[in-house]
Amino acid sequence: xxxxFQIATHVLTLLCKQPGELLSSEYVAGSMNVNPVLVRKExxxxxxxxxxxxxxxxxxxxxxxxxxxxxxxxxxxxAVKLPPALGQxxxxxxPACPVGKQIGAHLDHLADxxxxxxxxxxxxxxxxxxxxxxx
Amino acid sequence: xxxxFQIATHVLTLLCKQPGELLSSEYVAGSMNVNPVLVRKExxxxxxxxxxxxxxxxxxxxxxxxxxxxxxxxxxxxAVKLPPALGQxxxxxxPACPVGKQIGAHLDHLADxxxxxxxxxxxxxxxxxxxxxxx
DNA sequence: CAAACTGTAACAAATTTAATTACAATATAA
DNA sequence: TTATATTGTAATTAAATTTGTTACAGTTTG
Numbered sequence: 001x002x003x004x005f006q007i008a009t010h011v012l013t014l015l016c017k018q019p020g021e022l023l024s025s026e027y028v029a030g031s032m033n034v035n036p037v038l039v040r041k042e043x044x045x046x047x048x049x050x051x052x053x054x055x056x057x058x059x060x061x062x063x064x065x066x067x068x069x070x071x072x073x074x075x076x077x078x079a080v081k082l083p084p085a086l087g088q089x090x091x092x093x094x095p096a097c098p099v100g101k102q103i104g105a106h107l108d109h110l111a112d113x114x115x116x117x118x119x120x121x122x123x124x125x126x127x128x129x130x131x132x133x134x135x
Numbered sequence: 136x137x138x139x140f141q142i143a144t145h146v147l148t149l150l151c152k153q154p155g156e157l158l159s160s161e162y163v164a165g166s167m168n169v170n171p172v173l174v175r176k177e178x179x180x181x182x183x184x185x186x187x188x189x190x191x192x193x194x195x196x197x198x199x200x201x202x203x204x205x206x207x208x209x210x211x212x213x214a215v216k217l218p219p220a221l222g223q224x225x226x227x228x229x230p231a232c233p234v235g236k237q238i239g240a241h242l243d244h245l246a247d248x249x250x251x252x253x254x255x256x257x258x259x260x261x262x263x264x265x266x267x268x269x270x
Numbered sequence: 271c272a273a274a275c276t277g278t279a280a281c282a283a284a285t286t287t288a289a290t291t292a293c294a295a296t297a298t299a300a
Numbered sequence: 301t302t303a304t305a306t307t308g309t310a311a312t313t314a315a316a317t318t319t320g321t322t323a324c325a326g327t328t329t330g
Contacts, residue, residue: 057328192297
């Protein structure tokens with residue numbers, strides 16, 4: 001169970017709903033019933049990718065670094081770096097077998113195509129769109 | 136690290152390359168350096184979905200249940216039932232928060248869309264196509 | 271200078287996946 | 301008919317990953 005994408009999307013939704021305000025990891029964690037440190041870990045990824053900004057010190061917190069129309073769910077997906085959708089084999093196929101020798105490259109190519117399909121789909125949805133679904 | 140899709144695809148590739156022959160879990164496991172019981176577990180999923188057939192007893196083993204042109208990688212993906220590509224949150228968002236109250240439904244809908252995009256992509260590739268990439 | 275934050279590291283707990291062992295059931299062949 | 305090789309499956313252990321927790325240094329404000 002990996003909830004990193006869900007956490008990141010949840011935070012961005014809150015930031016989008018309360019523009020201008022700096023939200024603390026404690027506050028955000030309370031909205032999703034999750035540990036504040038885990039929130040800060042996801043925020044680091046979003047900050048490295050330029051999607052949010054953070055301010056330290058008293059009155060510190062997080063805010064969007066871009067207008068919500070400019071942030072797509074593909075950006076979020078890339079930022080959080082989930083494990084590949086098709087999984088990842090850890091076995092080393094037998095190189096003496098003609099299939100085993102080549103299948104790794106073909107599976108990698110396929111995995112790339114699937115990741116591209118996911119990103120294509122997610123790139124059509126901005127955080128603005130996502131938040132507009134809410135009542 | 137989840138290699139279930141890779142194992143299933145590897146087995147189907149071997150079955151496709153050696154039509155008519157019954158391949159044992161031991162033989163197949165040798166080609167991919169993995170435990171034979173793990174192979175049999177994946178084969179069960181493929182058999183339940185009607186992609187392969189198995190024969191018990193001495194001289195038993197596995198074979199394709201359909202022509203390889205009729206088996207798509209989407210069939211394989213559905214058979215192995217990987218965890219969702221966007222992950223799965225285990226937290227229960229705070230229902231007192233307007234965002235927390237609704238986000239679960241919106242994230243579920245999004246996850247469905249992404250799974251559909253993956254399946255759409257994979258449904259364009261048959262095991263026959265995949266195997267034809269090999270030398 | 272005290273208070274409330276972020277940023278991180280380190281470690282424990284929980285969950286998931288893979289490997290291993292064991293054995294019943296089945297089918298073939300000698 | 302009996303030994304053998306296989307699938308089918310359960311149970312257990314080992315390994316890897318994710319989440320939760322604690323701790324604390326660094327930063328900014330009042």
